[in-house]
Amino acid sequence: MRVHSPHTRDAVWGYLAEVTEALGIGLESCTVDLDDPVSAYVALDERLATHPERDVALLWDEAHGWAVAIETHSGEDLIVLRYLGGKSGTPRPAEVVRFVRAVREDDHSVGQLTPPEFGALPAVNE
Structure with a gap:
């Protein structure tokens, strides 16, 4: 099991x-899960014109970077519409906005x- 240092947690929130x-x-619109992999919601x-009946979320995790997803009505996993991709899982905020x-x-x-x-992000092993 990976244990993330306080520095890593602070860096993710920052x-x-x-x-x-x-x-x-x-x-306040964010939640973070420090399990493996570290992720955020x-x-x-807003709603998308292509899916006007569904709430929209921006997802991030250390393995796949940023993705836009829509909520399901049944409480199941979110449906990912597209991943940002690129060279880094932590691109500049302006790139996320453009995405x-x-x-x-x-x-x-x-x-x-x-x-x-x-x-993966840096971690401290137990």
């Missing part, structure tokens, strides 16, 4: 603060359908 600020939403207060905007506008020139593979 990064999420930067991303949510760039998106114009508050950090960011509620977006969300592209998904919102149904612009398929940004992101990818398959999950990218990024390395």
Whole structure:
């Protein structure tokens, strides 16, 4: 089992603060799971024209980076619409904003359908 250091936890929350600020939403819209893999859920207060009946969320995890997903009505797993991809699982906040905007506008020139593979965050082993 990996145990994440306080520095790693602080870094994840700090990064999420930067991303949510760039998106114009508050950090209170985030939840973080420090299990393996470290992940985050960011509620977006909007609906997509392609799925007007579903709530939208921005997901992040250390293995796959950022993804936009829609909620299901049955409480099952979220449905991922697109992954940001790129060279890093922690891109600059402006790139995340551009990705969300592209998904919102149904612009398929940004992101990818398959999950990218990024390395794990630093951890302290027990």
